Amino acid sequence: MKKVKITILKTTFQEDLANEYGVEGLSxxxxxxxxxxxxxxxxKPDGFCDEAWKAIYQYVFALAHGANDIWYYSDWIKTPGVAIVSCNDGLRPVIMKLEATYIESEAEG
Structure with a gap:
C-alpha cells in the first residue's frame, strides 16, 4: 500500500446559500x-477534518491500493492516479487534489 498526497486546493464559500441557511458570521x-x-x-491524517475525511476516504483508499486508471468512464479526471474531490459542506466546500505516490505505507504498531 502507498501513501496518497492530499493537497488543499481551494477553500470556497457559497455566500448566497450561507446568507439564506448559515449562521451569522459563517465564513x-x-x-x-x-x-x-x-x-x-x-x-485519516492527524489534523484533517473528520467530515472531509468521510467524503474522500474511498478515493484515498483506492489510490493507496493502486487504482491508477482513469476514474469512472474517462469522463472526469484526465490524469491517472489523480482525483479532484471536495468535502460535503455545501456552504463552504473545500476542494482537494488526491495523488497516488510511490511512498510506502508503514504499519503502525
Whole structure:
C-alpha cells in the first residue's frame, strides 16, 4: 500500500446559500487552509477534518491500493492516479487534489 498526497486546493464559500441557511458570521472552513498537504493511506491524517475525511476516504483508499486508471468512464479526471474531490459542506466546500505516490505505507504498531 502507498501513501496518497492530499493537497488543499481551494477553500470556497457559497455566500448566497450561507446568507439564506448559515449562521451569522459563517465564513470559509476554519479547519483547512489552501496549500496544506497531508499524506494518508487507510487512516485519516492527524489534523484533517473528520467530515472531509468521510467524503474522500474511498478515493484515498483506492489510490493507496493502486487504482491508477482513469476514474469512472474517462469522463472526469484526465490524469491517472489523480482525483479532484471536495468535502460535503455545501456552504463552504473545500476542494482537494488526491495523488497516488510511490511512498510506502508503514504499519503502525
Amino acid at each position: 470559509t472552513c476554519p479547519l483547512m487552509k489552501e496549500g496544506e498537504v497531508y499524506y494518508a493511506d487507510y487512516a
